[in-house]
Amino acid sequence: MAKRKKKRDLNRFRLLAAAIVAVLFFASILGYYLYRLGFSSGYEAADRKNAVVLQKIRDKERESLRKLLAQKQSQPSEILDLNLSQKVAHEKNVTEPKPKPTVAKQHKKRSKKVVLTGKKPKLAIIIDDVAFGYQVRAIQNLRMPINISFFPANERHPNTPRYAKRLRHYMIHLPMEALHYPRPEPNTLLTTSSDAFMERVIAKIRRDFPKARFVNNHTGSKFTADYEAMLRLVPILQKYRFHFVDSRTTPDTKVKEALAIYGEPYIHRDIFLDNKQDVGYIKKQLQKAVRIAKRRGFAVAIGHPHPATLKAIAQSQGILKEVRLIYLDELRFRSK
Numbered sequence: 001m002a003k004r005k006k007k008r009d010l011n012r013f014r015l016l017a018a019a020i021v022a023v024l025f026f027a028s029i030l031g032y033y034l035y036r037l038g039f040s041s042g043y044e045a046a047d048r049k050n051a052v053v054l055q056k057i058r059d060k061e062r063e064s065l066r067k068l069l070a071q072k073q074s075q076p077s078e079i080l081d082l083n084l085s086q087k088v089a090h091e092k093n094v095t096e097p098k099p100k101p102t103v104a105k106q107h108k109k110r111s112k113k114v115v116l117t118g119k120k121p122k123l124a125i126i127i128d129d130v131a132f133g134y135q136v137r138a139i140q141n142l143r144m145p146i147n148i149s150f151f152p153a154n155e156r157h158p159n160t161p162r163y164a165k166r167l168r169h170y171m172i173h174l175p176m177e178a179l180h181y182p183r184p185e186p187n188t189l190l191t192t193s194s195d196a197f198m199e200r201v202i203a204k205i206r207r208d209f210p211k212a213r214f215v216n217n218h219t220g221s222k223f224t225a226d227y228e229a230m231l232r233l234v235p236i237l238q239k240y241r242f243h244f245v246d247s248r249t250t251p252d253t254k255v256k257e258a259l260a261i262y263g264e265p266y267i268h269r270d271i272f273l274d275n276k277q278d279v280g281y282i283k284k285q286l287q288k289a290v291r292i293a294k295r296r297g298f299a300v301a302i303g304h305p306h307p308a309t310l311k312a313i314a315q316s317q318g319i320l321k322e323v324r325l326i327y328l329d330e331l332r333f334r335s336k
Helices: 002-072 077-092 103-107 133-140 160-165 195-208 227-239 255-261 279-296 307-314
Strands: 112-115 122-130 147-150 171-176 214-219 243-246 298-303 332-335
Touching: 077 214, 122 133, 122 171, 122 214, 122 279, 122 307, 133 307, 147 160, 160 195, 195 227, 227 243, 227 255, 243 255, 279 298, 279 307
Parallel strands: 122 147, 122 298, 147 171, 171 214, 214 243
Antiparallel strands: 112 332
16 A cells, blocks of 8 residues: 555656656747747847938938039039049049050050141030930031030930931040949940950940041040050040040049050040030130130030020120131141
8 A cells, every 4th residue: 555655656756747847848948939039029129220220321321412413413414523523632632643654655656636727716616415306406506516426325315326317527425434423324434344345335336426536525534534444445446436535524634645655636625614504604614715716726615405505605606706616527637
């Protein structure tokens, strides 16, 4: 009898011990789960907090960009690029060293210069950023020799070759890498672009625009300040029979030095006409361009197809009578 009682007590003890172990086991599993749940919740809360902070930073950056663009919206792309490049150069007080001689330097060709005929000073007015038919018609309505500079065809403006086909004189507004321009064109030439890529871009432009002789840079403050990049581009332009006009969107341009290596004439912008969309201001810029032309014999002014610009040109017959407006196609070159 005592043995049976002892055995029953032992069995109860074993059952109780097993129950306690089971309770502790499930309690530990529940505790671990609750711990992980809290741990994950903490991470998720931290992630949500970080996401809010990052979004605020992004919103501030977008707002700053919107304010900048709002301040500059009256300025065309090249002028915006130039102004920001000048500001950064001034703030950093950086003077870029003269380019080091390269292999190409050993094969420098005789440079060419522009041949000017007649006694009257010459002024070439370039209207670039041209992409649409209504812009072409507005420029043609001026009844003046104005150099229309077309964007290459892309998805933003696919019809520029068709507009150019109707014209005898036109040029190409070649997108090139900027330091400070937020909306680059498709197929913009970068300082890191391969020679093969640049040649594909230029070859397509030649196919699309068979009569063009000149290109000028759209933006390009970074590319034109890179001597080695320009040295790679110039022979490609020569291969496809293009002359380069420097829009001078950076005070650090190396275009002149690169062109000299290959014997190309250096043609560059002297005046931007429409830094401000104001007819009176643009007329004063035209007067400056005329003075430069009278002093040097030849000058280049660049404007954009804005109503104020075209209106100012139309109203400046008296200013422009002191020079002969020319198409760049009329220029001829000879070796120095």
